[in-house]
Amino acid sequence: MKVLKVYLEESPLRNFNYIIYSEVNKNAIFVDPLDIDITMPIVKKLGLNPKYLINTHYHADHKHHNQKLLDEYSVTEILFKDLEVFELSSSEKLQALYTPGHLDPHFIFKLIQDDKAFGVITGDVLFNCGIGNARQGDVNVLFETIDKVIMKLEDDLIVYPAHDYLVTNLKFAQTIEEKNEIRDNLLKEKLAIDDKVTHHEVDHTIKDEKEINPFLRLEKYQDIFPGLSKKEIFINIRRQRDNW
Numbered sequence: 001m002k003v004l005k006v007y008l009e010e011s012p013l014r015n016f017n018y019i020i021y022s023e024v025n026k027n028a029i030f031v032d033p034l035d036i037d038i039t040m041p042i043v044k045k046l047g048l049n050p051k052y053l054i055n056t057h058y059h060a061d062h063k064h065h066n067q068k069l070l071d072e073y074s075v076t077e078i079l080f081k082d083l084e085v086f087e088l089s090s091s092e093k094l095q096a097l098y099t100p101g102h103l104d105p106h107f108i109f110k111l112i113q114d115d116k117a118f119g120v121i122t123g124d125v126l127f128n129c130g131i132g133n134a135r136q137g138d139v140n141v142l143f144e145t146i147d148k149v150i151m152k153l154e155d156d157l158i159v160y161p162a163h164d165y166l167v168t169n170l171k172f173a174q175t176i177e178e179k180n181e182i183r184d185n186l187l188k189e190k191l192a193i194d195d196k197v198t199h200h201e202v203d204h205t206i207k208d209e210k211e212i213n214p215f216l217r218l219e220k221y222q223d224i225f226p227g228l229s230k231k232e233i234f235i236n237i238r239r240q241r242d243n244w
């Protein structure tokens with residue numbers, strides 16, 4: 001199984017679009033298709049079959065080209081329940097995990113090759129060094145999703161987020177946790193090339209995110225937020241990020 005990560009230069013929301021495809025049968029899954037005018041030529045050039053459509057959730061910037069895919073390419077839309085598995089081939093599978101809070105429903109998708117998960121499509125729940133907002137969801141539910149689902153993902157999964165907010169998130173993280181060498185080095189590295197690129201990509205694992213992402217480091221923040229529970233710290237940081 002391969003994952004194509006396509007940054008949509010025209011999107012003001014800094015979206016990535018993902019194509020997941022089988023190396024066995026060349027069938028391709030469009031994930032949250034915002035702009036198939038960009039991704040379809042890539043799929044065609046690689047000789048893949050545009051076959052399936054999945055969505056993490058149904059915000060406009062994630063479902064924008066759903067109908068176009070269904071009408072013009074007769075793709076099959078796959079709808080998931082929590083923990084449901086879809087077989088792209090006998091050795092290549094996706095497993096959906098129900099992750100509401102940013103919006104309900106919302107799913108993330110574990111990518112499984114030969115019975116071992118190697119990555120996770122995280123939609124608008126988990127970004128690099130940040131998480132999605134809860135403006136149209138519920139921050140209490142989002143906390144449960146992060147605490148009970150995201151924190152329990154295998155450490156070596158590669159994170160495939162739906163947006164590039166890396167530099168902004170790294171800068172915000174500095175306002176919460178003053179010193180963090182890994183984070184500060186990453187920001188320095190990214191700022192050094194900032195004026196030459198439109199976006200940033202990192203192949204972070206869940207473990208990498210736990211080193212820098214404030215929303216995955218709540219247990220370490222007892223000194224910063226004395227007397228607050230993990231959930232109260234989470235809500236506090238989410239509110240600060242909303243107003244930052």
Ligand SMILES: [Fe+2]
Pocket residue numbers: 057059102103124132
């Ligand atoms: Fe969203």
